[in-house]
Amino acid sequence: MRIPRIYHPEPLTAETGVTLSDEAASHVARVLRMQPGDMLTLFDGSNLTFTALITHADKKHVKVQLQSMQEDDRESPLHLHLGQVMSRGEKMEFTIQKAVELGVNVITPLLSERCGVKLDAERQAKKVQQWRKIAIAACEQSGRNRLPEIRDVMALEDWCAEPDTGLKLNLHPRAKQRINTLPLPVTRLRLLIGPEGGLSEEEINLTAHYDFTDILLGPRVLRTETTALTAITALQVRFGDLG
Incomplete structure (x- = not known):
């Protein structure tokens, strides 16, 4: 047992x-x-x-x-910060749970132009506390011994503008570069996952202004929660400790 x-x-x-x-x-x-x-x-x-x-x-x-x-160190050599535009209902909980299992170090819930989640400050705070409990349970289940940080909700532009010395990636359906073509090594990475309706053209230009690299996952259109987990897995295979 x-x-x-x-x-x-x-x-x-x-x-x-x-x-x-x-x-x-x-x-x-x-x-x-x-x-x-x-x-x-x-x-x-x-x-x-x-x-x-x-x-x-x-x-x-x-x-x-x-x-x-x-x-008992089970942390990936890749420090991965996920910026996830909030999704509706259980999708956000699912994304946080699986991202923790896959080794993400920091998760920041984001607000964007097409974000379908509208919460006042009090409900945002309650959601964040709930997500932190989900992260703890995911660590208990998966064997991780360091808790990832679940940050307070931020506006997309504020998050993009934060100083970061690592590689910054934004998934884009018209990007030419893929994860397996990114140069090695990468030890620190910031990954942006947009909302179900995608980022607006203005927001895509914003990410370019803050030196995010556009990448393409593949030929099919994925739901936001599928996109996050697929990208995290591919990044851990390329730069981390999977595979």
């Missing part, structure tokens, strides 16, 4: 007792129905993992005793 992996939001030290967060305790006790004597793996985002013995478990509180500690 696979030992469950649980994220702990505070730094951990071997051979100490720890009380799990309320959310983690609820998952361990109510969902997994684990009992004292069962084992967990805890990680705190520092690339360290800890074996942990459950010493107390009820519906509200779970306490563990940390035992052995080991470094």
Whole structure:
């Protein structure tokens, strides 16, 4: 049986007792129905993992005793920052979950001219908190021990204007360059994925102004969530640790 992996939001030290967060305790006790004597793996985002013995478990509180500690680096050599124009409903959640599994380091939700998601500041903040929880769950499932950063929502132009020393890519249906023709090596990359209706001509010109390189994935038109995952996978194969 696979030992469950649980994220702990505070730094951990071997051979100490720890009380799990309320959310983690609820998952361990109510969902997994684990009992004292069962084992967990805890990680705190520092690339360290800890074996942990459950010493107390009820519906509200779970306490563990940390035992052995080991470094477990599963991060890609490619630092990848995804700028994703927000998509409707579960599509954005799906994109974030799979991007985390594929090794993305930073995700910034974006607003663009044709973005179909209209949220006020309060609802944006709630969405971001929800997406951060999805990222944590994806790390627990996939074995990542560093949490990717899920940033607050930004306007497309503000994001494009941020200083970045890495390669900057924008997917464009009329681009001539493909991922497999980009020169090696690349260790830092910023990837822009537009909305379901695509970027406007003015926004495409904006990306060119900020030195984004247009690339083409292939001959077929992909949905925005398919585009993100296809591009991330291809970039990890070309520059990262897949394949």
